[in-house]
Structures are given as structure tokens and as C-alpha cells.
Amino acid sequence: MFRYALTRFVSLALSLVVASLLIFFMLEIVPGDPAAYMLGLNASPETVAALRTELGLDAGPVVRYLGWVSGMLTGDFGTSYTYRTPVAEMILDRIQVSLPLALLALALSTLIALPVGIWAASRRGSLADAGVMGATQLGVAVPNFWFAMLLVLVFAVQLRWFSAGGFPGWDAGLLAGLKALTLPAIALALPQASILARVMRSALLDTLGEDFIRTARAKGLTRGQALRRHAVRNALIPVLTIIGLQFSFLLAGAIIIENVFFLPGLGRLVFQAISQRDLVVVESVVMLLVFAVILVTFLVDLAYAAVDPRLRRPH
Amino acid sequence: MRMLVTGGALAGIFALAALLSFFWTPYDVAVLDIAAKLQPPSAAHWFGTDHFGRDVFSMIMVGARVSIAVALVAVGIGMGLGVPLGLAAAASRGSHLDEIIMRGNDLVFAFPALLIAIMITAVFGPSALNAIIAIGIFNIPVFARLTRGAALSLWTRDFILAARVAGKGRVRISLEHILPNLANLLIVQGTIQFSLGILAEAGLSYVGLGAQPPTPSWGRMLAESQTMISFAPWLALFPGFAIVLTVLGLNLMGDGLRDLLDPRIRRARA
Amino acid sequence: MSLLEIRDLGVAIHGTPVLRDVAMSLGAGEVLGVIGESGSGKSMTALAVMGLLPRGAEARGEILLDGTDLRRLSEAQRCAIRGREVSMVFQEPMTALNPLQTIGAQVAETVRVHRATGRREAEAIARATLDRVGLPAERFPLGRYPHELSGGQRQRVVIAMAIALRPRVLVADEPTTALDVTTQAAILRLLRRLVDEDGLGLMLISHDLAVVADTADRLAIMRGGAVVEAGTAEEVFRERRHPYTRALFAASAHRPERLARLARTPLLEVRDLVREYRVARPGFFGGHDAFRAVRGVSFTIRHGESLGLVGESGCGKSTLTRAILGLEALQGGSVALEGEGVHAGEHMPRALRARMQVVFQDPYGSFNPRHRVARLVAEPFHLLDDPPRGAERREAVEAALEDVGLAPADADKFIHEFSGGQRQRIAIARALIIRPKLIILDEAVSALDVQVRAQILDLLADLSARYGLSYLFISHDLTVVRAITDRVMVMQAGEIVEEGRTEAVFAAPAHPYTRALLAAAPVLELSA
Numbered sequence A: 001m002f003r004y005a006l007t008r009f010v011s012l013a014l015s016l017v018v019a020s021l022l023i024f025f026m027l028e029i030v031p032g033d034p035a036a037y038m039l040g041l042n043a044s045p046e047t048v049a050a051l052r053t054e055l056g057l058d059a060g061p062v063v064r065y066l067g068w069v070s071g072m073l074t075g076d077f078g079t080s081y082t083y084r085t086p087v088a089e090m091i092l093d094r095i096q097v098s099l100p101l102a103l104l105a106l107a108l109s110t111l112i113a114l115p116v117g118i119w120a121a122s123r124r125g126s127l128a129d130a131g132v133m134g135a136t137q138l139g140v141a142v143p144n145f146w147f148a149m150l151l152v153l154v155f156a157v158q159l160r161w162f163s164a165g166g167f168p169g170w171d172a173g174l175l176a177g178l179k180a181l182t183l184p185a186i187a188l189a190l191p192q193a194s195i196l197a198r199v200m201r202s203a204l205l206d207t208l209g210e211d212f213i214r215t216a217r218a219k220g221l222t223r224g225q226a227l228r229r230h231a232v233r234n235a236l237i238p239v240l241t242i243i244g245l246q247f248s249f250l251l252a253g254a255i256i257i258e259n260v261f262f263l264p265g266l267g268r269l270v271f272q273a274i275s276q277r278d279l280v281v282v283e284s285v286v287m288l289l290v291f292a293v294i295l296v297t298f299l300v301d302l303a304y305a306a307v308d309p310r311l312r313r314p315h
Numbered sequence B: 001m002r003m004l005v006t007g008g009a010l011a012g013i014f015a016l017a018a019l020l021s022f023f024w025t026p027y028d029v030a031v032l033d034i035a036a037k038l039q040p041p042s043a044a045h046w047f048g049t050d051h052f053g054r055d056v057f058s059m060i061m062v063g064a065r066v067s068i069a070v071a072l073v074a075v076g077i078g079m080g081l082g083v084p085l086g087l088a089a090a091a092s093r094g095s096h097l098d099e100i101i102m103r104g105n106d107l108v109f110a111f112p113a114l115l116i117a118i119m120i121t122a123v124f125g126p127s128a129l130n131a132i133i134a135i136g137i138f139n140i141p142v143f144a145r146l147t148r149g150a151a152l153s154l155w156t157r158d159f160i161l162a163a164r165v166a167g168k169g170r171v172r173i174s175l176e177h178i179l180p181n182l183a184n185l186l187i188v189q190g191t192i193q194f195s196l197g198i199l200a201e202a203g204l205s206y207v208g209l210g211a212q213p214p215t216p217s218w219g220r221m222l223a224e225s226q227t228m229i230s231f232a233p234w235l236a237l238f239p240g241f242a243i244v245l246t247v248l249g250l251n252l253m254g255d256g257l258r259d260l261l262d263p264r265i266r267r268a269r270a
Numbered sequence C: 001m002s003l004l005e006i007r008d009l010g011v012a013i014h015g016t017p018v019l020r021d022v023a024m025s026l027g028a029g030e031v032l033g034v035i036g037e038s039g040s041g042k043s044m045t046a047l048a049v050m051g052l053l054p055r056g057a058e059a060r061g062e063i064l065l066d067g068t069d070l071r072r073l074s075e076a077q078r079c080a081i082r083g084r085e086v087s088m089v090f091q092e093p094m095t096a097l098n099p100l101q102t103i104g105a106q107v108a109e110t111v112r113v114h115r116a117t118g119r120r121e122a123e124a125i126a127r128a129t130l131d132r133v134g135l136p137a138e139r140f141p142l143g144r145y146p147h148e149l150s151g152g153q154r155q156r157v158v159i160a161m162a163i164a165l166r167p168r169v170l171v172a173d174e175p176t177t178a179l180d181v182t183t184q185a186a187i188l189r190l191l192r193r194l195v196d197e198d199g200l201g202l203m204l205i206s207h208d209l210a211v212v213a214d215t216a217d218r219l220a221i222m223r224g225g226a227v228v229e230a231g232t233a234e235e236v237f238r239e240r241r242h243p244y245t246r247a248l249f250a251a252s253a254h255r256p257e258r259l260a261r262l263a264r265t266p267l268l269e270v271r272d273l274v275r276e277y278r279v280a281r282p283g284f285f286g287g288h289d290a291f292r293a294v295r296g297v298s299f300t301i302r303h304g305e306s307l308g309l310v311g312e313s314g315c316g317k318s319t320l321t322r323a324i325l326g327l328e329a330l331q332g333g334s335v336a337l338e339g340e341g342v343h344a345g346e347h348m349p350r351a352l353r354a355r356m357q358v359v360f361q362d363p364y365g366s367f368n369p370r371h372r373v374a375r376l377v378a379e380p381f382h383l384l385d386d387p388p389r390g391a392e393r394r395e396a397v398e399a400a401l402e403d404v405g406l407a408p409a410d411a412d413k414f415i416h417e418f419s420g421g422q423r424q425r426i427a428i429a430r431a432l433i434i435r436p437k438l439i440i441l442d443e444a445v446s447a448l449d450v451q452v453r454a455q456i457l458d459l460l461a462d463l464s465a466r467y468g469l470s471y472l473f474i475s476h477d478l479t480v481v482r483a484i485t486d487r488v489m490v491m492q493a494g495e496i497v498e499e500g501r502t503e504a505v506f507a508a509p510a511h512p513y514t515r516a517l518l519a520a521a522p523v524l525e526l527s528a
Helices: A002-029 A034-039 A045-055 A061-073 A087-122 A127-141 A144-158 A174-208 A211-218 A223-261 A266-275 A279-307 B002-020 B056-091 B096-109 B113-124 B128-155 B158-165 B170-206 B218-228 B234-261 B263-269 C042-050 C075-081 C103-114 C119-132 C151-163 C181-198 C209-215 C233-239 C243-252 C317-324 C373-383 C390-403 C408-412 C420-432 C450-467 C478-484 C502-507 C512-520
Strands: C004-013 C016-026 C031-035 C057-065 C086-089 C169-173 C201-206 C218-223 C226-232 C266-280 C288-302 C306-310 C332-337 C356-359 C438-442 C470-475 C487-492 C495-501
Touching: A002 A061, A002 A279, A002 B096, A002 B113, A034 A045, A034 A279, A061 A279, A087 A127, A087 A174, A087 A223, A087 A266, A087 A279, A127 A174, A127 B234, A144 A174, A144 A223, A144 B170, A144 B218, A144 B234, A174 A223, A211 A223, A211 C151, A223 A266, A223 A279, A223 B113, A223 B170, A266 A279, A266 B113, A279 B096, A279 B113, B002 B056, B002 B234, B056 B096, B056 B128, B056 B170, B056 B218, B056 B234, B096 B128, B113 B128, B113 B170, B128 B170, B158 B170, B158 C356, B158 C373, B170 B218, B170 B234, B218 B234, C004 C042, C016 C031, C016 C042, C016 C057, C016 C201, C016 C218, C016 C226, C031 C042, C031 C181, C031 C209, C042 C057, C042 C086, C042 C169, C042 C201, C086 C151, C103 C119, C103 C151, C119 C151, C151 C181, C169 C181, C181 C201, C181 C209, C181 C512, C201 C209, C209 C233, C209 C243, C218 C233, C218 C243, C226 C233, C226 C243, C243 C450, C266 C317, C266 C470, C288 C317, C288 C332, C288 C470, C288 C495, C306 C478, C317 C438, C317 C470, C356 C420, C373 C390, C373 C408, C373 C420, C390 C408, C390 C420, C420 C438, C420 C450, C450 C470, C450 C478, C470 C478, C478 C502, C487 C502, C487 C512, C495 C502, C495 C512
Parallel strands: C031 C201, C031 C218, C086 C169, C169 C201, C306 C470, C306 C487, C356 C438, C438 C470
Antiparallel strands: C004 C016, C004 C057, C218 C226, C266 C288, C266 C332, C487 C495
């Protein structure tokens, strides 16, 4: 187990290094002179030179890369050119919205999808199964931001159960915060839950065709017992893969959904930064999100080992 | 079969609308008619008009063009690069080449299409081309992984060994024996990625990272409708339906094709 | 009255009948052997007894356990009987166990499903049962996972699960088919012991007459969903009333007539061949160890000779095959064909490759399903500098097909239109088409039913006589090797432990391993 975790951890660290190199290359080398790029065409050479000095662009790319990385490791993400505030503070402020939103959506999607998928698989071929398959087929096809707009139309504009957007901040109380995140989380979760429920169902049906299920039935287990005790855990292995992949979709989805509900999260931060050509902010936010995706991949790998004894003691 | 036909018909309608829009639309979407702004659906404007008085039905027809073109090219990029990479990785299983290709894949997987689009846009400014590149790059590892996995299991089959005994090299075997046996799988996955591409394009143009004004696109139509949703809901409904039906059609087509092409299912039916 | 009595059993799947009027009976402490080729309905009979027929299946008739018709019971009542009164062991031990649960938990589950016992008591029964099937506590604690066990050990776990509650009837469907001969003999001994000790009624299903012959008290021979002959084993062996029974017996013991034209000159010379694989060493920075799959093997095949290579799975047979064919690089030694060195890689001269061809075991995986037979058979023409084209090529394909007993028109069909035996003929045609000197037959008849196997062996003998072909005949089946080879080699753990004239080795094996193999191999004694 330890060896497996260590191997995965080394792979995590390597991925982070290469990813950071890619991001650095894309946002600091490709634009040529980032300072001139950020200031636009009308900037005077003096202002550009001043910004170059401010951003430390006079140093060589290797020194700049190492400075950037070591800064991030100590919590220093640089200073936003447009806002004149430390990027670390801005991110810390915004992540309080984005991260809870993504996690809430992930939890919601998993909690809905797994039982529904198991239920449909255990009633294979029935009307209930057909209903689930039809509903999820539709769910997969709905763009989450459009679904979010429909939710706003129904629950905020018509029924007035929720406000149409905005975030009161966690200072306003946990409940008020959660309420503001409810519609966005549902909008994010339902399309993903459709995918996950379909994966759960087909993984379970595959597992139910395995020899060891027949063995279990020959022992005297009923169909339901064989499903619960033997099939579900085996079917979780492919489902875990999809949950891991979904996190990156949810993160991307959260960034888009924040626009629908005017939530002050990382998404709005990064889109403002793009329009203001604030590369310092874009670079840090992208790195942070990639870090999150890679970290989740690592956690999913560990979860595999928890489920599957064959990975714990490699031969 | 029923799924294939229904799905094909749905997706086909939008493909036809896109083609037709090159020659004819009910109204010219480049002409603003402020007098006719924000009209609800009527006989004259089936899907109503927007705040500039443009005909929503015509805009959806033109928007189909962008959506389909972006998704199609992106799938082409993904297949064109991913499939050869996957074949090469499988043919050289366990070698450094295989290792490099697979590590590269894992790395690209860590960058959702949205993040790629954010980086490209931050440096080059927004355009439909960005959306194509971002979605295309995201598709490469999808096809590379799928191809490698399926090709690896084919490489263990005896008919490949027989071809090697007949003196054929890895490249030749990959093209002559592996690729044709992957065709079904790739067609099915291609359909699925096509539908995901439509969704991704809509998302990117919704946040302003895709096609730019004045080109109408489904995602941007939705973005513009947002502030008017309480008094002009048709602006938000029709482009959304267009996305849902296209994606649904493609997904049904994918499932139908899988049933039709999967030899296991076909054998069971015979 | 017998313990288990099957009367007029009929099964139809989606309306297609697969079993008709099946009747057989089994007494306590008795072994009923059920024999049949693939598709004879023997497995379906087993599943009907268990009440585990696939979806869409409909059954008629009676299955009486001590006079109670199992078919009349509710699903809940059948669940209560399955695993407690009637148990089952399946063919494939590698997939019959849940990979995520310990063997202890899986054996204990049988107990806990049927009895309201605590975990500790169920585990005690599981422990005792595993001891009974030959998996002692010190080497096989309850916490072991299936992937840590070999195929034979897993089959013992499956048997332990089936007999934990001392059921009265055990149905074993091809329980040893996936195992090596020595393991097979041990499992058969175990099953017989359980029958004798517990008074268990065992329904032993097999395609192999020899396997059942040693163990069974009664026999039922099945064909096309019906029982063609049944009775005590002694009766059936002696009388063989039904023509199908006679054909089955004849095919099982079939030895083709061979008119070998043995030359003195060597064709293939293998000297001190070594093949190693790299395997990861335990520990994070462990690096790699070399695993020697083939350790210094030397032998010669002469022109026109048929050489057998016998060994159990994992002994290095397949690795040796690939090394001889020049598909994998060697770490030591040499392979020479008619004096010319064979070197792995794509640069091996095609003319040299053209002198060796191969036929594999699996008649289903040996062909690209997307090509027509003409293209499949003609593939080795790639090895000729000036391959025939057009009508000439077509003629060569048709001639090769006729050589193996197929019709010229078969060239235009796809491979899925052929049966397993026909496919193996096509594989031979493909090997034959460029007139090689040597054909390597890698378990080439192992997947075939006995009657088809007999025909293919005849074909091989005939082709060898006609074209002066040499064979390297690789098999785990000693009977087949004895029937078709001049000389035989026995391989164990990457080394040749014995070599000699086939009859001499079979009559007087010198090496202990050869003796163990021969003792374990089921033999069909034919008195008449």
C-alpha cells in the first residue's frame, strides 16, 4: 500500500512540475514581452519598462520560472497589475465560493447518481429502468449553464424561492451561504449525475455477468444479495474513474455557472483578468485549477487501492 | 435501429439547417431592425426577435453552422492526432515512446478544455479558432487512450502473431490489421465526442471565449438573453432547445451505432 | 429411490429447444459422469438442476431431490436449498471468485447465508472446510485474496464454498478443464474423497471421457440436448450401444496412421537457447530482475520428423515457440534452420521466415475478422519475393483449401461462417500455402471436440506424408502427443528434463517429473 501511494505521489509531483512549465511557457514566453502585452499598444516605452522591472521580467526565463514556483510554494502568487493587491489574497477570497460549489455539486451528483444507477440496473429491462435511461439521456444533453438559467427562471423569477444570484458571503451565516449555492450546485450536479448514473448502471450490469456472481448465486444468495454484496463494490472501480474525471468538468462548469448567478468566484476573477490582460492573475488561477485536477487524480488512485486488494500488494 | 434513426434525424435536421443557412435564412441576421425588437414568437418570427430586432430562428440556423463546424473540426484534430499516437504507443508497448505518449496524455487530461481556452484567449484574444483548438487538444488524449487500450488487446490476438510470422512489420500490421478492427469503436466515440464538442463550444461562447460578434452562436445568444430572461424568455429557450436536441440526437446516434456495430450484440441478436 | 432424479427435463431458450427429454439419476455416495461435446446441453442440465438458467429460458419436466420437485419450489425456497442441499463448482477458477473479498469471507458467506451463526462460528467452519480441501491454515490464512492463489488453489476454494455445509448433491461443470494435468488429478482425487466421506452425490460434467472414466460410477452420454446412452460406467464402457457412444470412444483413442518419411538431415537446430524477461523487483527503487523463462534449451528436428513438446502452463513452451519463430530476441544460444541463423526482428530474411509457419490454439482469435478467407490464407505470400498474383494467386489459395479438405468456394467467405474445426483447417491452409519445411503446432487441437480433433490429426498425418513436413507439436495433452509424434521432449520450468522416442518415453519415463505427468494423465482403458 505504502509503495503504491509513494509511486502515485511521485507521479503527482512530476505532473505538477511539467504542468507548471507548460503554463509558464504559454503565458510568459509565448506573448513575447508580457509587460508590453499587458499594457496594450498605446503604452509609452517608459511605462512598459517600469512594469518590466515591477514584474521582474528583466531576469532570464529560468530565474523567472524558479521565482514563480518558489513564490507559489511559500504562498506568494505575485501582485495583480490591475488591482494592485496580492493575487494570493484575491484567490483566497474567491476560492471560498468556487471550491464549496464544486464539492457540493460533486457530492450531490454522486449521492443522486449511484443509488439511481443501482436501482435501474437491478430492475433491468423494466419500465423504471427505461424511465431512468430516458431521463439520463436527456440530462446528458442539457448544457449546465442553460439548465441554470431555467432554474433561475422558475425558482427565482417565478416562484421567488431563491434569489436570482449574488453571494452574501459566509459571514452572513452558513445557511445563507448554502442557500445561495443551492441552485448553482443543482445546475452543475444534475447533468453530471446523468452521466454517472448511466456509468454506474452499465458497470453494474457488466459485473452481474461475471462468473463470481454466478458462484454467489450457487451459494444460495438471492439476486438482490448477490448484487449488494458482490456486484456493487466491483462496479465501483470504473465509477471511481468517472468521478475523478468529473471533478475537472465540475471545476470548469463551476467557473461558467458563476457567470449565471453572479457569484464572486474564481471564474469571474479569471474572466475579468482576461479582459484586463492581467496575466499574473490568469497564470496563478490556471495553475491552481490544474493543481486541483491533478490532486483529485491522485486521490482517486488512492481510492482504487482502498477498493481493490490487487493494487495493494503488487506482484 | 430505432435509436439510430431518431438520433440521425434529430442531428440531421440541424446539419441541414446549418447547410441551408449558407444560401437562405428567413431574415438576414446581419440587419438590425430596432422597430421589431423583442417580439415574442409569432407567424412572422417563429422563435421571436432579440433586442436588436434580429430573427431568432435565422440566428439559430446560422449558429448551427458555428457549433457544428467547431465540434467537427475539434473531433478531426482529436482523431487525426490521437489515433496515430495511440497506435504508435500500442505498437511499441512498454517502450520509452509508449511511456512518453501516455504521460503526455495524462498531462493534457489535467487541462480541461476551458483552461486551455482561457490561456489561449489571455494571450491571443477571443475567437472561434480558440474554441476549436481548445476542444481539439482536449480530444487528443481521449482518442489516444481509447485507441491504445483497444489496440493493446488486439496485439495479443493470434492473428497478429500470424501476421508477424508472415513477416509483416509493426507499421504495416497497425494499418492493415489493427486500425480496421478499431473502426467501429472510433466511429462510436467520434459521435460521442462530437456531441461533447457541441456542448463545450456552447459553454465557451457563453463565457465569451468562442465565436465573436457579429457571428451568431448558440452559446452567446444564451449569454445575451440572460438579462432579459424575465420578460423575453423565448430568447433563452430556443437556443437551449437547439443545443439539447442536437446533442441528444448525436448521443442517440452514438448508442444506435454501438448496438449496430458491436459484434457481440449483433451475434446475440442473430 | 435415488437422491437426485431428473425426468423428462426440457429447456427452451427464447423458444429454441436446447434440452429434450433428459433423464438421469444420481444416488448418495455416487459419481454420475455426464459426457458430451460442446453444445450437447450438459451445462444447461447443470444450470437447470441449480435453478440458475439464463434469462429467457423455460424449463419443463421434473427435477426430484429426495422426491421433492425442485421446479415446483418458489425462488426463496430454491435459494434456501442452493448452497446447502445442492451446490455447484464451475469451470473457470480464475474468475469464479470475487477479487475484492478474502477467501475466508467468501467461504464463510455460504454458512452465514443459510444459518443464523455469528461471524466467529462461520469463520471456524470456513477454516475447517479449507483445511479439508487441502488449503492448510499456515499457508492459506482466511485473509488471503484470490489473486494470491494459483488456479488449482482457487478451484479448491470454490469447492470449499460448495461443500462448507455438507450438501447432498454437488454439481461440478468441467471442474478441471482449465487446469494442468497434475492439478486435475489432485482435484479429481479430492472430489472422489468428498463423495466417499460425506456420502455426497456428485454430478461430474466433462467433455473428456478419460477424465470421467476413472472417477464415475454411472455415465450419461449427451448429444444435441438429449441423453443418447446412460447406465453404470461399467455397462456403458462395455456395451457402447449407441453409435454416437462408439464414435466418441473411437475418436478419444484415435491414432492417425502415419507414413513418416524420416530423413537423417537436421532441419531445425536449437542450441542453449536462453530467453529472459525483466520483472519489477519489490521495493520502490528496486529496479528489475531477470526472469529466465527458457534456460538453455537444445534440440534438433530432422526433415520429415514430428517432435512433441509437453509441459504444463508456465513451463516456457510458448516463449520457446516465439523464440524459434524469430519473434523475440534471445539472451543466449542460437536457432538455425537448415544451417541458417534465425535472428529476431523485422530484418530477418523473409526467405528464411517462409520456411517456418505456425498454427495456434484458438480457432476464434487466429484470423482478422474483417478479411475474407482468400486474403487470410494468402497472407504468408508477403514472404515471397515474387508472390503469385491474380488468377495464379487464386489458384494457390484454392489448392491450399482443397489440401485441407475445404471447398475452393470457401475462399470468398468470412471467417465467422466457419466452425472451430473448419477454422483450424483454414489455419493449416494458411501455414501450408508457401510450402514451409516446418510447421509449429501450438496446442493446435486443444480447443476442439474429440471427433473434430481426430479428423485434424488425420489431416496433419496425411499432409506430413505428402509434403515431407516436419512438425513441432506443442501440447499439454499427452494422449494427443503420443498419437502424432516420433520423438517427445518434456519441459519443466524452462528446461527440457527428458527427451527420447515417444514410445520409449511413454513406456519407461526416466525423469520423476515425466513419471508424475504420466501418472496424473487420465487414461481411457479400452478392453474391446
